Amino acid sequence: MKKVMIGMSGGVDSTVAAHLLKESGFEVAGMNCRFFCEDEALLHSGDDMRDAKAVCEKLDIPFFVSDLRKEFSDCVIADFLSSYEKGETPNPCVCCNKHMKFDLMLRKAEECGYDNIATGHYAIIEKDTNGRFLLKKGADTGKDQSYVLYVLNQQQLSHSVFPLGNLCKSEIREIAENLGFINANRKDSQDICFVPDGDYAAFIEKRTGKTYPYGNFVTREGKVLGEHKGIIRYTVGQRKGLGLALPAPMYVCEKDVANNRVILSDNESLFTKTLVAKNINLIPFDKISSSVRVKAKVRYKHQEQWATVHQTDEDTLFVEFDEPVRAIAKGQSLVMYDGDYVVGGGIIK
DSSP, X not given: OOEEEEEOOSSHHHHHHHHHHHHTTOEEEEEEEEOOOSHHHHHHHHHHHHHHHHHHHHHTXXXXXXXXXXXXXXXXXXXXXXXXXXXXXXXXXXXXXXXXXXXXXXXXHHHTTOOEEEOOOSEEEEEOTTSXXXXXXXXXXXXXOGGGGTTOOHHHHHTEEOTTTTOOHHHHHHHHHHHTOTTTTOXXXXXXXXXXXXXXXXXXXXXXXXXXXXXXXXXXXXXXEEEESOGGGOOTTOOTTOOOOOSSOOEEEEEETTTTEEEEEOGGGXXXXXXXXXXXXXXXXXXXXXXXXXXEESSTTOOOEEEEEEEEETTEEEEEEEEEEEOOOTTSEEEEEETTEEEEEEEEO
């Protein structure tokens, strides 16, 4: 019998995933990982932990708690802070999946005698004829999470299970209601887990102890348009919240960290056809030896667009889109697809 440790967040997805694993004949245990360090988040995490424990008791499976707050702070939050300070717009879920959920949690599971881990992600893992593990989009296109999983390597994919990949969210809630789970109608989390109020700037200032100085909004030509309230408060493509009275709409197109300037442009100037990505991970193969045609997206909610990709060295991709793409932001992830299958991706630089 295959032994699997499922990450139990306390939400409906991981709850139903645990149930499905047990029904499929796995020897299942649940693990609630404590990641957060802020007071409000810790309180929320405590509620999650109680719900996760109650579900495990109902399913009659072992329950473990792993306190990973320091590791999460040193890895995910530190990367988030560093990225923002460099003028980037990071996606911490990508970092968390790579280093915490599918690395550290897997090691914690192995210490408890479980060789595999499972999560409630909406994605599918398949094995090709050569024995290589592939990552595929989840059946529910509105919930598909393959974008934030592109970082998983072969070792991680080979020890991971996604029980919800072929199901839709409505089916998940129906299963939970029929089984009487306490979280059947619990609202999905929308924000970054460690910034539940969405105020990234306040979180960054609190964690770093720094005050980020005011500076100038300028045009591409350097004309001063007004004063910004700290460079960490803005992201590429932003129009609202600039606090400027301008004759025509203008958008953040670049952050000049060295000179503490936020550069504004018209909407048309936000479109570009090329990008460079680093920290790359490829799934169906180890290297792109010649140019490949893919559909690619530059942020989680972005509509995939056709592009040609070249691998220029061991850790760099050069991507050229067929049509210009709006508001490509440094720090976000480029993710490439071949149909429903994830080719891989990297961090936009």
